[in-house]
Amino acid sequence: MSRESPLESLPILQLTATTVVALLTGFFIGQKFSNRKDADAMPTQKAQAEETDSDSDLDEAPVGKVDVKKYGDNFKMVLVVRTDLGMTKGKVAAQCGHATLACYKSAMKSNPEVLRIWERTGQAKVALKCDSEDKMLDLQAIALSLNLTAQSICDAGRTQIAAGSRTVLGIGPGPVELVDQVTGHLKLL
Numbered sequence: 220m221s222r223e224s225p226l227e228s229l230p231i232l233q234l235t236a237t238t239v240v241a242l243l244t245g246f247f248i249g250q251k252f253s254n255r256k257d258a259d260a261m262p263t264q265k266a267q268a269e270e271t272d273s274d275s276d277l278d279e280a281p282v283g284k285v286d287v288k289k290y291g292d293n294f295k296m297v298l299v300v301r302t303d304l305g306m307t308k309g310k311v312a313a314q315c316g317h318a319t320l321a322c323y324k325s326a327m328k329s330n331p332e333v334l335r336i337w338e339r340t341g342q343a344k345v346a347l348k349c350d351s352e353d354k355m356l357d358l359q360a361i362a363l364s365l366n367l368t369a370q371s372i373c374d375a376g377r378t379q380i381a382a383g384s385r386t387v388l389g390i391g392p393g394p395v396e397l398v399d400q401v402t403g404h405l406k407l408l
């Protein structure tokens with residue numbers, strides 16, 4: 220009966236460990252280079268990518284909170300999109316993404332209870348249209364007066380449209396009845 224002593228198995232272990240390290244190193248170096256190649260190969264995606272807004276760019280939050288006890292559990296967020304800027308579909312999609320995130324961040328601070336209900340009940344989002352910056356600002360003021368989160372996105376202007384234009388206004392999440400008091404008259408995008 221022969222049993223391997225710990226000393227005899229040591230070189231095997233060393234060899235195995237060296238092989239594993241070499242393979243992992245090769246794998247990670249390979250990944251790094253292939254990522255770089257992918258990024259270079261897609262200039263159009265790079266051009267469409269937009270910088271995200273940081274917390275400091277958020278618009279003011281409503282002073283009061285929506286009293287959720289007064290409403291059922293029918294909640295939604297609306298994304299009001301300017302149609303007078305001639306944005307491409309890709310641009311609109313990116314700006315709506317910004318608006319959703321800005322509303323989420325703002326609501327997390329100012330109205331976490333509303334946010335929780337909305338998240339639990341399907342996170343409805345509805346895209347609507349509006350044809351001027353003035354109308355958009357009016358809607359934002361009305362939403363704030365009802366204690367609804369309202370965040371407008373200012374375009375940085377590196378692509379397609381003039382710097383500083385407001386592109387999309389996100390309102391809510393909030394109870395459908397309340398949000399409809401602000402945007403019930405707008406048409407779907």
Ligand SMILES: *[C@@H]1O[C@H](CO)[C@@H](O)[C@H](O)[C@H]1NC(C)=O
Pocket residue numbers: 282283284285286364365366
């Ligand atoms: C908004 O919040 C203020 C302050 O908490 C409150 O007095 C007011 O009734 C609220 N308005 C609505 C529409 O919920």
